[in-house]
Structure formats: C-alpha cells, structure tokens
Amino acid sequence: LEINLSPMSLGDEEWVGVLIVLHDITAVRRLERMRSEFVANVSHELKTPIAAVKGFAETLLAGALNDKETAKSFLQIIFDESERLNRLIGDILELSKIESKRIPMQFSPIYMQTFVGNCLNVMNSEAAKKSIELEMLVDENLYIEADEDRLRQIMINLLSNGINYTPEGGKVKVKVESFLRAGDGPENERIRLTISDTGIGIPKKDLPRIFERFYRVDKARSRVSGGTGLGLSIVKHLVELHKGSIRVDSEVGMGSKFIIELPIIH
Numbered sequence: 001l002e003i004n005l006s007p008m009s010l011g012d013e014e015w016v017g018v019l020i021v022l023h024d025i026t027a028v029r030r031l032e033r034m035r036s037e038f039v040a041n042v043s044h045e046l047k048t049p050i051a052a053v054k055g056f057a058e059t060l061l062a063g064a065l066n067d068k069e070t071a072k073s074f075l076q077i078i079f080d081e082s083e084r085l086n087r088l089i090g091d092i093l094e095l096s097k098i099e100s101k102r103i104p105m106q107f108s109p110i111y112m113q114t115f116v117g118n119c120l121n122v123m124n125s126e127a128a129k130k131s132i133e134l135e136m137l138v139d140e141n142l143y144i145e146a147d148e149d150r151l152r153q154i155m156i157n158l159l160s161n162g163i164n165y166t167p168e169g170g171k172v173k174v175k176v177e178s179f180l181r182a183g184d185g186p187e188n189e190r191i192r193l194t195i196s197d198t199g200i201g202i203p204k205k206d207l208p209r210i211f212e213r214f215y216r217v218d219k220a221r222s223r224v225s226g227g228t229g230l231g232l233s234i235v236k237h238l239v240e241l242h243k244g245s246i247r248v249d250s251e252v253g254m255g256s257k258f259i260i261e262l263p264i265i266h
C-alpha cells in the first residue's frame with residue numbers, strides 16, 4: 001500500500017484538511033514477481049538442453065568419437081536437444097509477443113468443417129505413428145469470425161497434446177457445436193469446440209495449474225515427447241484474444257477434454 005498525503009488549503013494560511021490517497025500496489029508487485037519468476041524459469045529451461053549439448057560434445061571430443069556407434073547416438077542427442085532449444089526459444093518469443101499484445105489479430109470468417117478437417121489432416125501422420133484414430137464431429141453451416149492462423153495454432157497445440165499423451169491405439173476427437181448462454185439472444189450465439197482424448201489424463205490436483213507457463217505434470221514425459229511446457233499457456237492467451245474461454249476436464253487413466261467457448265462474431 002502506498003500512501004500519499006497532500007495538505008489542502010483555500011488560501012495561504014487557511015488549512016481545510018489533508019487529502020489522503022491510498023494506492024494499492026499489490027497488483028504491481030505481483031506482476032513484478034511473476035516476471036522475475038518467469039525469467040528464472042526461462043533460464044532454467046534453457047540451461048538444461050545447453051548442458052546436454054555441451055556435455056555430449058565434450059565427451060565426443062575427449063575420445064568417444066572413435067567409437068562410431070557411440071558417436072552416432074551422442075550426435076543424435078545433440079541434434080535433438082538443439083531442436084528442443086529452438087522450439088523453446090520460439091515458444092518463449094511467441095508467448096512474450098502474445099502477452100504484450102504485440103500481435104495484430106486478423107479476423108475473417110472461417111467455415112468450421114473445412115477448418116477442422118484441414119487441422120486433422122496436418123496431424124494425420126503424427127497420429128498414424130501411434131495408431132491413434134482422429135475423429136471429427138462438426139456441425140454443418142458453422143462459421144466463426146477468428147484469426148485463422150491463431151485458431152489453427154490453438155487446434156494444433158491441443159491436438160498434438162492429445163496425441164502425445166494418449167497411448168497407442170487410442171482416439172482423439174474434435175467436436176464443434178453452436179450454443180446459446182442462458183439469457184442470450186441469437187445474436188450472441190457461441191461455439192463450443194471440444195478436443196477430447198482417451199489418454200493418460202491429468203491428476204485432479206494438477207488441473208488448476210495446467211495453463212501456467214512451464215507447468216508439467218510429468219517433466220520427464222513432457223521432455224521425451226519434445227514438449228516445452230508452454231503450449232497450453234499460449235493456447236489460453238490465444239483463446240482470450242478471441243474473447244473466449246478454455247477449461248479442462250480430465251480423469252487419470254480415462255482421458256482429457258479441453259473445452260473452448262468462443263463468440264461466433266466479434
């Protein structure tokens with residue numbers, strides 16, 4: 001709390017009171033703390049792949065290069081970790097652009113059936129590798145006004161999570177329908193976009209934190225699947241830039257469901 005005191009007078013001598021301004025600076029403090037936590041997290045996340053690259057390169061230089069098989073597997077690790085670093089930096093830049101609202105939104109009408117179909121096509125080969133079935137259930141005649149690239153980013157992020165966190169032979173499903181909130185007229189129609197999977201699910205205690213930057217239920221697993229821990233926070237920001245909301249419903253071992261609600265027209 002910041003307190004400013006200013007004496008109030010009518011003339012030179014005549015004091016009529018004191019003006020006290022109470023200024024709540026806790027919000028500012030909180031923001032500052034979040035920022036420095038973010039910087040600390042970023043440094044930590046960047047250090048891990050760099051340490052791996054450095055360590056394996058050192059071992060190669062110290063002689064491991066002479067054994068061809070060992071050398072090959074070490075070089076593969078160096079390559080993978082560099083890729084990871086690239087993705088991480090890409091996601092960090094993206095998030096910082098979105099958070100500072102430095103991305104111009106370009107709204108245009110999007111036909112949902114075609115759009116979702118295209119997104120699923122993009123993910124087809126990834127899903128096929130794990131024999132995961134992709135299914136879509138999109139109502140006809142649904143158009144929404146959105147930034148197509150950003151909406152695709154939302155979909156691709158959620159679909160790749162669905163595929164990553166679902167074992168072989170599972171299913172990832174996209175459903176799109178329109179709905180009205182209680183009391184809203186037809187001019188305020190909204191769409192509900194649900195992406196569900198039959199995967200490993202998320203423990204109840206982790207659910208409230210799942211959209212936080214770098215929050216991961218299982219760090220090791222996320223690393224193996226190449227995750228950065230930033231996907232869901234990027235998704236949440238992008239949904240909010242469309243004046244929408246996102247929530248998650250999940251049960252361990254049963255699968256997860258991400259539900260996005262968006263206005264049809266802005």
Ligand code: ADP
Pocket residue numbers: 161162165197199200201202210215216217218222223226227228229230231232233255256
């Ligand atoms: P990551 O890059 O680690 O996937 P995200 O921000 O996309 O990061 O997701 C954060 C965490 O939420 C993941 O590490 C994972 O633990 C959990 N998660 C996200 N999507 C799913 C899902 N469909 N099923 C199970 N867990 C999920």
